Amino acid sequence: MSAAEETPGAEDMPWGEVTPEAARRLLVAAVEAFAERGYHATTTRDIAGRAGMSPAALYIHYKTKEELLHRISRIGHDRALEILTAAAAADADGTAADRLADSVRSFVRWHAERHTTARVVQYELDALGPEHRAEIVELRRRSDAVVRRIINEGVAAGEFDVPDVAGTTVAVLSLCIDVSRWFNTQGRRTPDEVGALYADLVLRMVGAQK
Amino acid sequence: MSAAEETPGAEDMPWGEVTPEAARRLLVAAVEAFAERGYHATTTRDIAGRAGMSPAALYIHYKTKEELLHRISRIGHDRALEILTAAAAADADGTAADRLADSVRSFVRWHAERHTTARVVQYELDALGPEHRAEIVELRRRSDAVVRRIINEGVAAGEFDVPDVAGTTVAVLSLCIDVSRWFNTQGRRTPDEVGALYADLVLRMVGAQK
DNA sequence: GTCTATATGCGGATAGAC
DNA sequence: GTCTATCCGCATATAGAC
Numbered sequence: 001m002s003a004a005e006e007t008p009g010a011e012d013m014p015w016g017e018v019t020p021e022a023a024r025r026l027l028v029a030a031v032e033a034f035a036e037r038g039y040h041a042t043t044t045r046d047i048a049g050r051a052g053m054s055p056a057a058l059y060i061h062y063k064t065k066e067e068l069l070h071r072i073s074r075i076g077h078d079r080a081l082e083i084l085t086a087a088a089a090a091d092a093d094g095t096a097a098d099r100l101a102d103s104v105r106s107f108v109r110w111h112a113e114r115h116t117t118a119r120v121v122q123y124e125l126d127a128l129g130p131e132h133r134a135e136i137v138e139l140r141r142r143s144d145a146v147v148r149r150i151i152n153e154g155v156a157a158g159e160f161d162v163p164d165v166a167g168t169t170v171a172v173l174s175l176c177i178d179v180s181r182w183f184n185t186q187g188r189r190t191p192d193e194v195g196a197l198y199a200d201l202v203l204r205m206v207g208a209q210k
Numbered sequence: 211m212s213a214a215e216e217t218p219g220a221e222d223m224p225w226g227e228v229t230p231e232a233a234r235r236l237l238v239a240a241v242e243a244f245a246e247r248g249y250h251a252t253t254t255r256d257i258a259g260r261a262g263m264s265p266a267a268l269y270i271h272y273k274t275k276e277e278l279l280h281r282i283s284r285i286g287h288d289r290a291l292e293i294l295t296a297a298a299a300a301d302a303d304g305t306a307a308d309r310l311a312d313s314v315r316s317f318v319r320w321h322a323e324r325h326t327t328a329r330v331v332q333y334e335l336d337a338l339g340p341e342h343r344a345e346i347v348e349l350r351r352r353s354d355a356v357v358r359r360i361i362n363e364g365v366a367a368g369e370f371d372v373p374d375v376a377g378t379t380v381a382v383l384s385l386c387i388d389v390s391r392w393f394n395t396q397g398r399r400t401p402d403e404v405g406a407l408y409a410d411l412v413l414r415m416v417g418a419q420k
Numbered sequence: 421g422t423c424t425a426t427a428t429g430c431g432g433a434t435a436g437a438c
Numbered sequence: 439g440t441c442t443a444t445c446c447g448c449a450t451a452t453a454g455a456c
Contacts, residue, residue: 163410
């Protein structure tokens with residue numbers, strides 16, 4: 001990997017890996033438009049307009065509108081999975097409850113803070129073409145595996161009481177993901193507060209001892 | 211209200227209230243198409259085709275495509291709210307835990323069993339025009355109120371331990387609603403099973419005593 | 421009420437100048 | 439790399455015959 005790919009602070013500069021700058025502007029505009037109106041209701045003219053460019057400019061940087069969505073989805077899923085994995089690994093020698101709480105807290109915080117991106121990433125999956133969709137579905141499976149693993153470990157360690165691990169895993173992920181649908185920046189809660197609330201709720205769901 | 215509106219067994223014949231039959235066929239076709247591809251990606255030609263009619267036939271029964279979505283949304287939300295309210299009222303003299311479990315079980319079962327309808331109803335809200343959207347948002351507020359009320363009662367009765375009633379209410383509804391996104395008829399679980407699982411998970415979330 | 425035919429406008433994508 | 443101009447097809451909706 002070249003040094004150019006290791007932009008410092010890439011985690012805090014979300015689309016930093018997208019270059020050149022015009023391509024990034026278009027992508028950011030697309031995220032906003034897709035999140036507001038949905039993929040199909042968004043026109044390439046709208047995207048280009050938001051980026052301060054002509055409709056044709058989009059096609060210099062992206063072959064199709066679908067490619068733009070794919071790029072967004074891919075980067076977003078990579079980031080979400082990275083956050084989940086990092087949190088799960090952070091306290092590898094702590095309790096499963098710690099790992100689960102941290103994972104949920106981080107994952108939820110991301111879905112709240114970056115709810116525009118998350119909304120596109122999580123709810124426009126069906127707008128992708130078959131190959132692109134398959135690629136993204138695979139990434140989701142990995143998120144599922146991370147959460148299921150922690151729950152299984154907690155059960156094995158006697159920390160959790162979970163009659164249905166697979167079902168509970170689905171429920172936990174569903175709960176976290178859906179934050180991106182209802183979360184509103186103007187609302188009463190900060191992403192941190194929602195993360196803390198959800199971490200607590202999930203610990204209750206798995207019957208973690210207090 | 212005329213007797214004609216009180217079709218017996220209307221709860222089990224979902225779109226029974228939609229007449230004449232051609233209008234109902236179009237509406238059922240629209241639900242399927244919207245659920246599969248999303249509102250904006252669905253063409254009126256597709257809807258009419260599924261109903262075995264020409265594109266023009268749609269406009270005899272509905273003024274616009276949006277009116278069709280509104281009709282679906284309205285009926286769906288009415289039904290969901292009705293189910294929630296009925297379950298909440300059923301054991302009015304039982305414990306709050308019973309009421310909450312029954313409500314969640316019924317609400318989830320509906321979102322699973324009728325996940326095509328639910329998907330449209332819950333995720334295509336933004337495709338509605340401003341007035342229609344406002345009308346539907348009001349119905350959602352009522353669902354929220356039903357759940358919040360039960361949780362508040364459980365807390366007051368000392369049955370539940372809930373530090374954040376408003377936040378927990380949002381989480382519970384979000385969890386139930388999102389079932390319509392991931393539920394698949396081909397999957398491992400029946401609607402009844404998901405309902406039972408979720409009722410248990412929600413009781414855990416509110417700290418109901420076993 | 422339903423059809424065939426069509427008006428009308430918009431959206432994705434391209435051509436070619438600069 | 440960006441623009442202006444435009445092609446082409448498709449989608450909503452309507453007109454008018456049956």
